[in-house]
Amino acid sequence: MSRFEVVRTGANASGGEPATQRNIPHRGAEANPSASALQTRFSSAIKRVEVIWGETVVFVEPALAHEIIRWLHDEQSQQYDFLSDVTAVEYRDAEVPIEVVWHLRSLPYRRFLRIKAQLPKGKPLEIDSVYDIYRTADWLERECYDMFGIQFRGHPDLRRILMWESYKEGFPLRKDFPLRGRFSRSEQLRQALAQNPEARYSMEELSIADAFAELPQDMRERLSKGERTGE
């Protein structure tokens, strides 16, 4: 009937059939076994482990986050090969640090783990990129930078992704960013109208096929003086 050699995703390394979780307690459910493995391996770098609604959260030292995720990815007994998400959380309380969150999945062991690193306010928001481990991190880290202003060290192309390159209002998902934007509507409109409609290509793109040389004279002059292009 089916033209596929159908592979059931039933059996796996951890054994046992998965089932829909029911009656999950708020706190105190059984932790993911990887959490204790991490505590054994990286004792002091693991600040604390919480289990909230059945999901294990591991708080790690920001400086060692990259090394820990690298270990989770490479270690044969863990094999967290799938990066679901990279994001950040800022709390309404200004004292609470910003958290960078990685959602990791181990497809062979069918495990899910949340890694968090807390970046205190008042210091530059910087953390190592996991781009060299997961290529998924490329756009996800760019989005996180775009929305929160977190610098991912080692990301090869960290620039805005959803907002445009010359966006000046800051980082939209930060709590000090008002819902309607930082600038007034008239200022936003003025800036939009003042944008050079020709400046739709980044400098990298303008290097293709002598596109730069074909721009109008005045635009070439402005761009060569360091004006940023629109994207």
Added chain:
Amino acid sequence: MSKRTVEVELSTTGLDAQGRPQRIPILTDDGGGGLALQAPPGIEPDLEGEHMLINIGPQHPATHGVLRLVLELDGETVVRCIPHIGYLHCGFEKIGEYRQYNQIICWTDREDYLNSIGNNVAFALGAERLFGIEITERCTVLRVIASELSRIMSHLVWLGTFCIDIGAFTPFLWAFQRREEIYRLIEKWVGARLTTTATRVGGMAADIPSGWMDGLRQFIRTFPHTLDEIDRVLTKNAIWVGRTVGLGVMTPEEAINWGLSGPMLRASGVDYDVRKDFPYLDYETYDFEVPVGTNGDVYDRYLVRFEEMRQSVRILQQAADRLPEGPVNIDDPRIILPPKSKATSEMESMIHHFKVVMEGPRPPIGESYVAVESPKGEKGYYMVSDGTAKPVRWRIRPPSFVNLSAIPKMVEGHLLSDVIAINASIDIVMGEIDR
């Protein structure tokens, strides 16, 4: 260079000198892909030309929305692809921080708008974990029906537009005709076609009306015929095969490392399906199969999505057979609105109504990440609560965003015309990518 011959049944007469049906050999290699055409003898191909800058989009019918691709071409071969997104950015995640949980559900409609009812279900599941709610038996089955109907809808739109992009018009009409039937069913149920807002935290906006199941059963009965027809027209069609085989290949290791999910990942041969691996809504009790491809090219993605529609019909059949009687919503006046008649006649119900609408239900402090298998892949909602009625952070894990991020890898080395086929095979929805 590997040689792979696909047997094709030509829909037009194609006979060779001996009168046998023609077989079209398809030469594929890792970089080039597609039909390897040889230049006529005697003519030296001119490959010394300079590179060209080509811009596709943001307003282009083949980009499925407002995607913009900047391509560097060498002749007709793509050397570099730089995608630009964000033209549809609305800040859903920011707006969600200023809305109560039930109010966010209508934003989930507008994000992946081909799968709106599936998003409603996914968000409600995430919020319910955050609230610590167990939904009723009937609600679980109704949500399975909603999710699978919306998977078929989304795949039909993908199939139709994919056909148009490649140049086949007829399957588009067949697919959209059947999609219209599902929309009619959805409209009977929740009153809206696209912006459904079908779920509530703890239940559904409405139970199905009487006689609705008959419409669903009729759809289940007749829909496989349409699939068979489209299958007959496309799957062994020489043009179709020639335009799709060997394009945009991702190996299993690459696909996992690039974070692809859903049919994109399964076409590459990785058997990861959230419904099987991290089940929700009792999916482990349904009997269905997960199609997994072998080559990871555009053709395999087509086959995988096609088979998924058949499997969705199987799930719908089982769900229709087991739908239990009973209440749809949970019995908790702090979370669920009272019936309208009671809210206007009983003091207590009116107070509950007022509290739920004005203050909103409050989850305990905590956070949850619930992922579902959306038609595009693993869609997750990550919510963080500080105990107030509005989330501190509402994050969408967008499957098409991550799938699209692999497009430079997939198109480089292919022809310009294949960029359209590869882009169509990702099944992107810009509403979800830009949010």
